[in-house]
Amino acid sequence: MRCGLIGHEGILSVFDHPVSPKSRLAPLLQVLEHHVAGFARNADCRAITISFPGIVTRDGKVLSTPRGKFEDAPDIDLAAWANERFGLRLIMENDARMALLGECAAGAAQNCTDVVIVMLGTGVGTAVMIHGALLRGAHVQAGCLGGHIPARFDGRLCICGAIGCVEAEASTWALDAIARELHADGEGNLPLPSQLDFATVFRRSAAGDSFMTKVRDHCLNVWSAGIVGLIHAYDPSVVVLGGGVMASADQIIPAVSSYIERHAFTWWGKPELRAAKLGPDAALIGAWPLLQQCL
Ligand SMILES: [Zn+2]
Structure with a gap:
């Protein structure tokens, strides 16, 4: 969890707090209160924004709430919390939407x-x-479920209930199962580390590991197919790729760009693929344009 004080000049102060994958939200509100109280002592705060996954x-x-994280969050009245504790208005938005606002304000999509x-x-x-304008839709989920576009009609069951989603076929939570499935296809007896992560996949692939290259290329193809689907659905001029996996942007950007060049159906040219610039600060920086829209 990253907690920051934001002004028109950018990020003024930041605190990080570790959060476990199955964390509940209620205990974290006490940590948030501590930081927000500190911010409010030193600045004329106008509102609290929360970027939520x-x-x-x-x-x-x-x-x-996906993946069992913050499962208690639907039962918490966050607006009342912000008002009762600080007398401030709360404005919340999906984390990818906040990162998009941040990258458009001061990052890769200025x-x-x-x-x-x-x-x-x-x-x-x-x-x-x-x-x-951010796409929001009738039920506030428009544009947010690109990870749950089907990449394989005969793929694995996703946590969302659908089958073969991009996320189920190429993301960290599914990576062990993906690698074991590819391994079972007959690539010899290479031992797999438990809890495989993309840093390991890209590092070993770059070092010449043929099986990890197979896992990498599978995931690059899944991401690419999903991104071409998003291009066909939403007609962007720019596609920004972010997240922790982009530590390997030097391997990801050329592969996905090449796939877009070959397979995107766009009469006007091709959308430009760019690596996100703001890293974990994107959503914090996105708070400022969000507040400009809402206050
Ligand atoms: Zn899904």
């Missing part, structure tokens, strides 16, 4: 109005901007 409303209701962002990591988060 799930489907949320801007007035602070959590509607859906001055762009039609952008898709894809955050590769534990899962695959996405968000869409069309004509400068």
Whole structure:
């Protein structure tokens, strides 16, 4: 969890707090209170924004939480919490949407109005901007479920209930199962580390490990197919790729760009694929444009 004080000049102060994969939200509110109280002592705070990894409303209701994280969040009245503890208004948005706002304000998509962002990591988060406005939809989930576009009709069951989603076929939470499935296809007896991660896959692949190259190429193809699907659906000029996996951007950007060049159906040219620039600060920086829209 990253907690920051944001002003028009950018990030003024930041604190990080470790969060376990199955963490509940209620205990973290005490940590948040500590930091927000510190910020409020030193600045004229106007509002609290929360960037949340799930489907949320801007007035602070959590509607859906993926992967068992923050499962208690739908039962917490975050707007009341912010008002009672600090007398401040709370504005909440999906984390990929906040990262997209940040990258458009000060990162890889400055001055762009039609952008898709894809955050590769534990899962695959996405968000869409069309004509400068975030796509939100009738049930606040439009553009956010790019990780749950089917990549294989006969793939594995995803945590969302669908089959063969991009996220189920190429993300950290599914990586062990993906590698074991590919391994079972007959690549000899290479031992697999438990809890395989993408840093290991890309490092070993770069060092010439043929099996890890097979895993890497499988995931690159899944991400690429999903991104071409997003391009066909949302007509962006720029696609931003972010998330922890982008530590290996030197291997990812050329492969996905080549796939887009070969397979995207775009009469006007090809969308430009760019690596995100702001890393874990993107959502914090996105708080400022979000507040400009909402206050
Ligand atoms: Zn899914």
